[in-house]
Amino acid sequence: MGDEHAETVRLLWGPHPRPTRGPRPTLDLDRIAQAGIRIADSDGLSDLSMQRVAAQLGVTKMALYRYVPGKAELIALMVEAAIGPCPTSRTARGGWREQLEDWARQLLTVFRRHPWTLEATIGPRVMGPGELSWMERAVCALDGTGLSGAERMDAAVLLVGHVRCITQQARAAGPAGNPEAQLGAILGDLMQTRGGQFPALTAALASAAQSDGQDQAWEFGLQRILDGLATLMDQRTR
């Protein structure tokens, strides 16, 4: 039972007993995580190395291994600190749809602020209390809607998937510029040079080029998912 994830769980969930003997630690987990977040925010996860994190904190890289077993656990700490707990402001106001919509928008801003969390949360991993609090809030918003527990979880997962997908799409455009336009430009170039073996795609892109909203894909998917949930609830209560 005691696999290698146990240490990660302890790091994310505590406790973190301060030892009484020996010299005072100059660092703590939160400062290390913040330093890593600063690097990943500015230069991306690929430029994150133990050396850089240690240098930012004024220590040697090996000093970090006194706090963290390895790079993977450091990234897990960074993700937990970057995502943080779900803000509880305006809790339980409005119906499930308003609550979920608000929740999804807040989650999107968090992901947008730390785009590297996308690639950091790809594989199987241990979730921290902050991440779980986000799930808690979404499931809670669906209380009393007639959906089963599994369905409430699935709905939350579905929304998270959309948030992640949109965040990734937004990253393709860089910090400035709207994603759809740039994606459309690249695709349009390919269409023009490589001939029209994708007729439906070219037609859709030509029509999409005149579209304006830079968050159109986000709004579209969000409303479609919420519509689908509403349809299910309708079928249940009928």
Next chain:
Amino acid sequence: MGDEHAETVRLLWGPHPRPTRGPRPTLDLDRIAQAGIRIADSDGLSDLSMQRVAAQLGVTKMALYRYVPGKAELIALMVEAAIGPCPTSRTARGGWREQLEDWARQLLTVFRRHPWTLEATIGPRVMGPGELSWMERAVCALDGTGLSGAERMDAAVLLVGHVRCITQQARAAGPAGNPEAQLGAILGDLMQTRGGQFPALTAALASAAQSDGQDQAWEFGLQRILDGLATLMDQRTR
């Protein structure tokens, strides 16, 4: 205009002129990509190195650089070869909903077969003809539904996001065992030990524990998205 992506486009889209002079190349792009896919399929993308790919082909790692400018381009080739073109069987049979559902299921099997494509297609990247053919098929299925070009693209992107999200979730359980059960077990452990500061989540998990279907999250999200699309079309034609 001639940025570093130009070489990637040439690699993915051709042409690949065979030189007349000099010794015959012992390798070709397809064999290299297949070797990389074999490694990534069995040991994951993190264990993919130029050395391993070269060893599998019986050459030195530097020989690969005669065909591929770098590791990133090799991975792009692998993704294109692994995803491949969208199968055109049973094309344009049934309504948009049946077509899209079939399309999404086929895409899911492809992603399940090559889970590493998830992390390989995270950042902004150049898409190959195979990937585009999948998009083409989805957009084509939505022809004549009253949706605008941008909306058809957004719908396809929405479905891809769901497929990716489910694939990631499935990876958490390893090759065997159903994802929801294992995820629920980890979460349940945390609930039990860390106390009930997530009441809604614990309740939902307790209810989800009795659920049976191992692809329930997949089916749930898929039907919700399709329901949402149907709702939009209903509003349009009304």
Next chain:
DNA sequence: CCTAACTGTGTCCGGTGGACACTGATGCGC
């Protein structure tokens, strides 16, 4: 036949994550 083009190899470099032994600071039990 010769030469230019091209392939695969060997060597080298900076950087990475991590193991390990070590020095020095610290607080508890005596």
Next chain:
DNA sequence: GCGCATCAGTGTCCACCGGACACAGTTAGG
């Protein structure tokens, strides 16, 4: 007050990574 177990940070070392570059061997065209 003192000694010693404990723990923090450092320096050194290693295997491995992606990639640059010069080189030898092979091939086809003039």
